[in-house]
Amino acid sequence: MTTITQSDDASIRRISSSIASRRARHGRGLSDRTIAWLFVAPTIALLLAINIFPLLWMIKLSFTSLNLSMSYLPLRVVGLDNFSDILTDEDVWMRLQTTARFVISSVMLQVIVGFSLALLINRQFRGHSFWTTIILLPMMLSPAVVGNFWTLLFQPQIGPFNYVVSVFTGVPPSSFSMTGEVALAPWTIVLVDTWMWAPYVMLICLAGLRSIPDYIYEAAEVDRASAWRQFWSITLPMAVPFLMLAVLFRAIENFKMFDMVNLLTSGGPGSTTELVSITLKRAAFEKWRTGYSSALAIILFVTVFGAANIYVKLLNRVKQR
Amino acid sequence: MWKSANSMRSSRAGATLALFAGVALSALASGPAAAQGKQLTLCWAAWDPANALVELGKDFTKQSGIEMKYEFVPWTSYADRFLNELNSHGKLCDLIIGDSQWIGGAAENKWYVKLNDFFAKENISMDDFVPATVTGYSQWPKNTANYWALPAMADAVGWTYRKDWFSRPDIQAAFKAKHGRDLAPPATYDELKQIAEFFQGREIDGKKVYGAYMFTERGSEGITMGVTNVLYNYGFNYDNPKKPYQMQGFVNSPDAAKGLEFYKELYKCCTAPGMTNAYMQEGLDAFKSGQVAMQMNWFAFFPGLYKDPNVGGDKIGFFVNPAGPKAHFTQLGGQGISVVATSDRKDDALKYIKWFAQPAVQQKWWELGGYSALKAVVEAPGFPKSAAFAPQFLASMAIVKDFWAEPSYAQLLLDMQKRVHDYVVADKGTSQQALDLLVKDWSKVFGEQGKRVAAD
Numbered sequence: 126m127t128t129i130t131q132s133d134d135a136s137i138r139r140i141s142s143s144i145a146s147r148r149a150r151h152g153r154g155l156s157d158r159t160i161a162w163l164f165v166a167p168t169i170a171l172l173l174a175i176n177i178f179p180l181l182w183m184i185k186l187s188f189t190s191l192n193l194s195m196s197y198l199p200l201r202v203v204g205l206d207n208f209s210d211i212l213t214d215e216d217v218w219m220r221l222q223t224t225a226r227f228v229i230s231s232v233m234l235q236v237i238v239g240f241s242l243a244l245l246i247n248r249q250f251r252g253h254s255f256w257t258t259i260i261l262l263p264m265m266l267s268p269a270v271v272g273n274f275w276t277l278l279f280q281p282q283i284g285p286f287n288y289v290v291s292v293f294t295g296v297p298p299s300s301f302s303m304t305g306e307v308a309l310a311p312w313t314i315v316l317v318d319t320w321m322w323a324p325y326v327m328l329i330c331l332a333g334l335r336s337i338p339d340y341i342y343e344a345a346e347v348d349r350a351s352a353w354r355q356f357w358s359i360t361l362p363m364a365v366p367f368l369m370l371a372v373l374f375r376a377i378e379n380f381k382m383f384d385m386v387n388l389l390t391s392g393g394p395g396s397t398t399e400l401v402s403i404t405l406k407r408a409a410f411e412k413w414r415t416g417y418s419s420a421l422a423i424i425l426f427v428t429v430f431g432a433a434n435i436y437v438k439l440l441n442r443v444k445q446r
Numbered sequence: 447m448w449k450s451a452n453s454m455r456s457s458r459a460g461a462t463l464a465l466f467a468g469v470a471l472s473a474l475a476s477g478p479a480a481a482q483g484k485q486l487t488l489c490w491a492a493w494d495p496a497n498a499l500v501e502l503g504k505d506f507t508k509q510s511g512i513e514m515k516y517e518f519v520p521w522t523s524y525a526d527r528f529l530n531e532l533n534s535h536g537k538l539c540d541l542i543i544g545d546s547q548w549i550g551g552a553a554e555n556k557w558y559v560k561l562n563d564f565f566a567k568e569n570i571s572m573d574d575f576v577p578a579t580v581t582g583y584s585q586w587p588k589n590t591a592n593y594w595a596l597p598a599m600a601d602a603v604g605w606t607y608r609k610d611w612f613s614r615p616d617i618q619a620a621f622k623a624k625h626g627r628d629l630a631p632p633a634t635y636d637e638l639k640q641i642a643e644f645f646q647g648r649e650i651d652g653k654k655v656y657g658a659y660m661f662t663e664r665g666s667e668g669i670t671m672g673v674t675n676v677l678y679n680y681g682f683n684y685d686n687p688k689k690p691y692q693m694q695g696f697v698n699s700p701d702a703a704k705g706l707e708f709y710k711e712l713y714k715c716c717t718a719p720g721m722t723n724a725y726m727q728e729g730l731d732a733f734k735s736g737q738v739a740m741q742m743n744w745f746a747f748f749p750g751l752y753k754d755p756n757v758g759g760d761k762i763g764f765f766v767n768p769a770g771p772k773a774h775f776t777q778l779g780g781q782g783i784s785v786v787a788t789s790d791r792k793d794d795a796l797k798y799i800k801w802f803a804q805p806a807v808q809q810k811w812w813e814l815g816g817y818s819a820l821k822a823v824v825e826a827p828g829f830p831k832s833a834a835f836a837p838q839f840l841a842s843m844a845i846v847k848d849f850w851a852e853p854s855y856a857q858l859l860l861d862m863q864k865r866v867h868d869y870v871v872a873d874k875g876t877s878q879q880a881l882d883l884l885v886k887d888w889s890k891v892f893g894e895q896g897k898r899v900a901a902d
Contacts, residue, residue, distance in 0.1 A: 193533045195853050195895060197554045246636035282737075301622060305722030307872050391665035394722050395872025410526060412857040413533065 187419035207420035272388025286361025333367030489539035492518035553586035579819035585784030595782025597819035609763035631765035642716035657716030663725035679770025680705025698881035778846035861887035
């Protein structure tokens with residue numbers, strides 16, 4: 126009489142699974158993993174084609190003298206010449222300074238306005254949903270549309286902005302130009318950007334405020350903490366990680382800002398509001414200096430990436446506290 | 447059970463993949479198949495003359511059976527859009543009316559078909575066209591018999607003025623009392639500034655008006671196309687006529703610096719508020735809305751202005767770009783029509799060019815609002831009387847000067863845009879500093895091109 130032992134049982138199972146996997150390999154049945162890869166493969170291929178390959182190609186081009194308007198000239202490998210040209214170009218440093226000033230001013234203003242709006246919206250009041258929707262509207266517009274219609278609003282002779290300012294200050298409306306004066310143009314782009322993106326900061330802050338448990342405020346009230354004390358000791362510390370997240374997102378976006386500023390001021394007057402993204406676009410698609418602009422793009426990428434990494438480490442430390 | 451579940455999954459996956467493949471294949475197949483029938487695509491800027499060309503093109507379709515399609519792009523994106531298209535060897539355009547400054551790049555990069563053989567075969571002689579338009583729109587290298595375009599749209603910067611304001615007795619009397627001479631269209635820039643200052647802030651028909659409108663646009667070519675009208679007439683030259691690319695002392699001569707200062711003074715004293723980034727359309731709006739007494743703009747717009755119900759007809763006058771202390775030139779505009787080298791319909795495109803070059807077609811082109819460059823049209827006895835601005839147009843075409851047409855023209859143009867706008871609008875530095883920096887910028891560009899730039 127034949128007895129099936131445990132080891133026989135294990136052998137039988139091993140043999141069955143190897144038959145099954147051989148069958149799967151021969152395509153008579155696809156495994157879940159294979160099916161998943163098949164569905165994800167087109168996306169990966171697209172990502173490689175439109176993200177990774179251009180990035181690697183751009184790194185390669187940054188070491189060359191390629192200028193598409195003079196593609197008949199022989200292509201030379203120039204090593205780090207493009208990078209050193211950029212890093213020793215006074216104009217580029219001026220543009221980086223302009224961009225830094227824009228990022229710092231606009232993000233600070235957006236955080237102040239956005240957080241204030243979040244504090245207001247966090248309370249329940251009549252028409253709460255309606256006003257929340259109205260506040261969110263600017264964020265839903267395209268930056269190009271925003272640039273265009275604010276250009277109209279800022280028109281010194283017919284634009285309502287100058288008229289409103291003149292009502293409050295008595296200054297004649299056509300005596301100043303928000304987009305045309307060196308002193309005012311930088312603040313103009315900050316103002317428009319804040320108008321558009323403060324609601325975004327508000328949403329992030331609102332998520333933070335709503336995550337604070339009520340019992341903490343109840344405990345504070347029991348301890349007779351004033352409203353200011355509650356804000357300073359409870360609300361603000363607990364909202365800081367969200368605020369920092371909003372700062373990170375907005376700073377990265379504003380570093381890359383192009384369309385709204387290009388339409389509003391074209392980088393003018395002169396080069397007063399020429400952000401580094403506008404310089405990059407001009408170098409790449411108007412001057413056709415492909416090698417140079419690839420190097421500039423890499424420098425900007427490394428700058429943002431490095432800064433963002435340091436910031437995220439700081440953010441994690443704050444969250445742990 | 448495991449076997450059947452696996453089979454069902456794999457057949458579903460297979461069916462899905464087959465569906466995707468089918469959709470992809472049908473999308474690919476339908477693309478080229480849709481473009482049946484003879485058709486040509488002509489690319490140009492979106493402006494009034496383009497509408498006239500569409501009208502004119504109907505005759506070509508009637509004669510040849512070839513349907514014309516058009517791709518018109520606003521001026522602010524025109525160079526961006528089409529230089530991108532040409533650089534990437536796109537097949538959108540069969541014919542292109544490219545800007546005159548593109549001719550060097552187009553020839554060197556082989557974007558355009560060289561037309562010498564075609565002209566010889568079809569007996570199209572460049573001697574039949576206004577010389578400045580042949581040099582400006584067609585030749586590369588300049589002043590050589592190498593043709594890459596047929597002159598299509600002759601253009602130059604001119605000025606319009608409010609003839610009705612100039613002829614008011616009270617205004618005439620006030621001007622004469624102030625300046626001791628009759629109020630008339632200016633012949634020199636000093637006279638123009640005097641007139642602009644006179645009208646600046648004056649109330650006419652209950653409305654405050656301003657002296658002049660001039661180009662200040664930053665993004666593409668505006669302020670450069672404006673300032674050169676003054677610079678040329680103050681003695682500015684692009685380089686030493688005897689030593690090509692020697693710019694020191696020519697681009698940044700003391701006279702050129704005075705010219706740049708003058709342009710800034712005119713901008714500061716005599717323009718409407720908010721005109722810090724203004725080009726063609728803003729000028730038309732300012733003039734049509736009765737804001738300014740005089741307007742700098744391209745002749746291309748003058749037919750439309752003449753027909754305007756508010757400021758046209760008897761109310762509008764025209765004058766040639768005024769002279770300066772050293773010279774009398776005006777900035778050349780205009781374009782030639784070329785066959786794009788990547789076109790699959792070159793033969794049909796050449797048929798269009800042959801048709802367009804005919805004197806009868808050129809005459810109709812002028813009548814519809816285009817600007818012919820054919821001598822038979824512009825030198826006909828009746829031409830000066832054919833439009834109110836015709837005499838000024840003829841006079842302007844005799845004194846035109848163009849910006850660089852080098853392959854690197856875009857870099858040269860953007861450098862000048864920056865330096866001039868920085869000085870004129872943003873009050874940065876002095877005029878001499880602006881032009882010194884411009885020489886440095888341009889020397890760098892030519893150096894990268896491998897051209898020898900003589901220092902002195």
